[in-house]
Amino acid sequence: MITTKLANPHYLPEICIKVTVINFTVTPDGLEDQLLVDVVKFEQPELEQQKDQLVVQLSEFKRQLQDTEDKILKLVSEASDDILNDEELIVTLDQSKQTSIAINERMVEAEKTAKMINENRENYRPVARRGSVLYFVVADLALIDPMYQYSLEYFSKLFNKRLEKSARSDVLEDRLNCLLEDITGSFYINICRGLFERDKLLYSFLNAASILKRSGAISPDEWNIYLRGTTTDFAGFKNDVPYISDAAFHKLLGLEEAHAGFADLSKSFAAAADAEFWTPMLTADDPQALPLPPVYADRLSPFQQLMLIRVLREEKLSQGIKKFIAAELGAKYIESPPFDLEGACTDSSSGTPIIFVLSPGADPIANLIELAKAKGMEARLKTLSLGQGQGRIASKFVDAGQKAGDWVCLQNCHLSASWMPELEKIQE
Amino acid sequence: MHPEYRLWLTSMPSTDFPVPVLQMGIKLTNEPPRGLKANLKRTYADLKEEEYESCAKPKEYKKLLFALAYFHAAILERRKYGAIGWNIPYEWMTSDFDTSKRQLLMYLNEQEVVPYQALNYVVAEANYGGRVTDDKDGRLIKAMLKSYFRPEVMNDSYKLSKLDTYYAPPEGLLADTRTYIEGLPLDEDPEVFGMHPNANIAFEQRIVAEFSDTILVMQPRVA
Secondary structure (H helix, E strand, C coil): CCCCCCCCCCCCHHHHCCCCCCCCCCCHHHHHHHHHHHHHHHHCHHHHHHHHHHHHHHHHHHHHHHHHHHHHHHHHHHCCCCHHHCHHHHHHHHHHHHHHHHHHHHHHHHHHHHHHHHHHHHCCHHHHHHHHHHHHHHHHHHHCCCCCCCCHHHHHHHHHHHHHHCCCCCCHHHHHHHHHHHHHHHHHHHHHCCCCHHHHHHHHHHHHHHHHHHHCCCCHHHHHHHHHCCCCCCCCCCCCCCCCCHHHHHHHHHHHHHCHHHCCHHHHHHCHHHHHHHHHHHHCCCHHHCCCCHHHHHHCCHHHHHHHHHHHCHHHHHHHHHHHHHHHCCHHHHCCCCCCHHHHHHHCECCECEEEECCCCCCCHHHHHHHHHHCCCHHHEEEEECCCCCHHHHHHHHHHHHHHCCEEEEECHHHCHHHHHHHHHHHC | CCCCCEEEEEECCCCCCCHHHHHHCEEEECCCCCCHHHHHHHHHHHCCHHHHCCCCCHHHHHHHHHHHHHHHHHHHHHHHHHHHCCCCCCCCCHHHHHHHHHHHHHHHHHCCCCCHHHHHHHHHHHHCHHHCCCHHHHHHHHHHHHHHCCHHHHCCCCECCCCCCCECCCCCCHHHHHHHHHCCCCCCCHHHHCCCCHHHHHHHHHHHHHHHHHHHHHCCCCC
């Protein structure tokens, strides 16, 4: 048996025909169910317990039924020619019939309970679904930068911690809203501290968009046209709006195709009354803040308004995106959370290293020394810059540090690629 | 393993860095924040009260310290305009600021009058200027600092750019200056850097293109 952590391992054909590949990668639905168990276990432990018992009970019933059936078949097959005179067989048959009736009755009962429990559990599904959506956004971040790695374990630890720490309420609805808010917010802060500035807005945008995509508020068509533009060829359509280019006109037609909300958009641009709204949008410094013609102001969702900005004023998209995020998630999701070294230190443990991801011009050592002073660890802070031949010394530092309880700081790990596998072993 | 043991690692983004360590670790970035306001805010958040009140010439120190923080933020932010901002994107660091800040305090404490010329030289040519290799950039950085490090800055009505928004706030408590920074606009006008508003268009286009391309890369591929 071979296992790999690669998401999509590539093997030669000769190997492929000899092995069976089993994919244990988690799916959005699978994770949702897993998180639902976590949520219900925490919120209503008796419910989850009941459910587990029922599952055991039901399978026990099914096994008993199967047993009786097997027994009958065995007796029938072994019976003598004269079945009607076989006393034992008749008695057993009679008994088993009664057992099976009783079991069936209890099964109906159990299934009813199971249904009730399930309905109850379903109440918590929005929270589990939010968790699953957030995780997959985080998991995809690894595609942007090799340092953006988050394991499912890290994620569910944080998820469960939030179940515990978030504000309680006896009203189910309040509690659910509170959980959704808290989980989304803490993930934003927790993940953002490890992201580069340029990726924070992106992360926030993906969060908002994924939540809406999952709930169906953004349709696949809308998302596709937002990302890639329309694929229909509108070359034959005549542009009857004098103040926009043909290309822009065709994009408007593309929007009309994307969603019913955009109906008659191109006509609206041509109509004099609406043109008063549209023309300022083409030149203003803040097109996202200007009013739309009343019909569209009522009809278009924040995401659809963003699609419109993208078509009309692509260079102002950043502002549009900020407005969209603020409308869907809240204003705090467009500002970077402050740099919080102390908070990170509180969350760490002897088994959880803290990794400063460097960018040109950033030097966190001064901050670290300051923190060490504040925590009275200054004398026990051991720093070492990695590089050629420093690996052995680093191992010694770590060994000594683990025993004495020092803070060991290894700088510039990227310069010591050959020692990195060693680091992996040390931390295990 | 000792419970107080902590492992701190620093690394540039690298594919050699072991994934399991990344996954179980806490990752932190420490970038200069984007935008003039955010940059000033960070600088003043890091300042300590006793440091702020430690100079024998409090007014001169506070005014010039703000001018220095503003200079630091302005030259860093100028980089976002690409070649319109600087010919070469220099990697100025917080340590350049810290050194200049210390020297400012020292000069003010040791000398009777504010040595503007010496301060200009040390900050723009030695500390920050040490990284500048292009002679036109060198001229610019000197000219920029000269418009902040000058006697007029002691005057509360002296503006740091053509706009009315930015000035060295009147001498006061550290908290007052922080409040003043809090009130600055989130996105700054290119005029702050003495640039034409059109400089912004190229910058915005680049940011949006990067943003959209990244999202496209992240989409699942459908065969």
